[in-house]
Amino acid sequence: MSTPLTSLSELRERKLNGPKVAVLTAYDYPTARLLDEAEVDLILVGDSLGMVVLGLPDTVGVTMDMMVHHIAAVRRGVKRAPIIGDLPFHSYQTPEEALANARRLMEAGADAVKLEGGTAFIPQVRAIIDANIPFVGHIGMLPQSVREEGGYKKKGKTPEQADKLIADALSLDEAGAVAMVLESVVADVATEITRRVKSSTIGIGAGSGTDGQVLVTPDLVGGFPWFRPPFAKVRADIAAEITRAAREYVVECRG
Numbered sequence: 001m002s003t004p005l006t007s008l009s010e011l012r013e014r015k016l017n018g019p020k021v022a023v024l025t026a027y028d029y030p031t032a033r034l035l036d037e038a039e040v041d042l043i044l045v046g047d048s049l050g051m052v053v054l055g056l057p058d059t060v061g062v063t064m065d066m067m068v069h070h071i072a073a074v075r076r077g078v079k080r081a082p083i084i085g086d087l088p089f090h091s092y093q094t095p096e097e098a099l100a101n102a103r104r105l106m107e108a109g110a111d112a113v114k115l116e117g118g119t120a121f122i123p124q125v126r127a128i129i130d131a132n133i134p135f136v137g138h139i140g141m142l143p144q145s146v147r148e149e150g151g152y153k154k155k156g157k158t159p160e161q162a163d164k165l166i167a168d169a170l171s172l173d174e175a176g177a178v179a180m181v182l183e184s185v186v187a188d189v190a191t192e193i194t195r196r197v198k199s200s201t202i203g204i205g206a207g208s209g210t211d212g213q214v215l216v217t218p219d220l221v222g223g224f225p226w227f228r229p230p231f232a233k234v235r236a237d238i239a240a241e242i243t244r245a246a247r248e249y250v251v252e253c254r255g
């Protein structure tokens with residue numbers, strides 16, 4: 001076991017010489033503190049918050065106020081791991097709006113911000129990076145577009161999709177993204193992108209050829225049994241533990 005990341009600038013060295021980067025999501029103080037102490041490299045306060053913590057049907061209803069509230073809680077729990085905050089749906093429609101909202105997430109305690117999109121969002125990405133805010137890209141399957149897309153679909157199956165993903169990755173890399181999430185991307189395409197960019201690729205449902213992996217923590221620990229993506233390897237069953245403890249308590253209270 002090697003030492004965990006203490007700053008985003010160490011991502012370059014990790015890409016060149018390993019080991020791979022381990023990223024998990026957190027939305028609250030206790031989980032963030034446990035993940036930081038477990039030596040997770042980076043902690044993402046994802047807008048998956050809306051689904052796995054707030055019970056919304058998708059991530060489209062997540063607001064800036066929600067992200068700020070949860071980033072602040074995570075910040076209080078973390079001493080070492082860099083924290084990435086997601087810019088939520090419709091919070092980055094212009095470069096000015098993207099920069100103002102990126103600043104709000106940084107003030108709440110993020111060390112970097114992430115938004116969903118490729119070449120179409122380069123003006124927003126440039127505004128953020130020009131203001132010296134570390135930036136993480138996110139391409140492939142974009143959950144904030146689930147309503148237009150009509151579901152969650154794997155990306156990069158056709159040559160046209162693969163070329164589009166590679167162009168998106170190269171443009172984010174050129175703009176200066178420190179890392180980029182590749183979500184539900186065909187493994188071979190994710191591997192090719194990883195080879196062609198200087199930035200660290202963090203995969204989720206994108207095979208094992210990326211520079212790191214990210215998972216929604218409830219999917220790791222069995223904390224959200226009602227929806228689980230097919231790629232998640234569930235390593236605990238906290239839902240069953242909560243149910244068991246609550247049942248024991250109910251029975252004991254009733255006497």
Ligand SMILES: Nc1nc(=O)c2c([nH]1)NC[C@@H]1CN(c3ccc(C(=O)N[C@@H](CCC(=O)O)C(=O)O)cc3)CN21
Pocket residue numbers: 048051052059143152153154155184205216218219224227228229230231
């Ligand atoms: N609990 C949870 N975990 C997540 O990883 C997650 C969320 N929620 N909510 C937002 C998005 C949605 N995610 C998803 C949703 C569905 C698939 C899925 O069904 N993938 C299949 C089918 C792909 C296809 O039809 O092309 C796959 O084989 O990858 C993957 C990720 C990832 N994100």
Ligand SMILES: CC(C)C(=O)C(=O)O
Pocket residue numbers: 025044045046047048049086138181183204214215216
């Ligand atoms: C799944 C990861 C990459 C994410 O964006 C989130 O948790 O919101």
Ligand SMILES: [Mg+2]
Pocket residue numbers: 046047048086
């Ligand atoms: Mg997200």
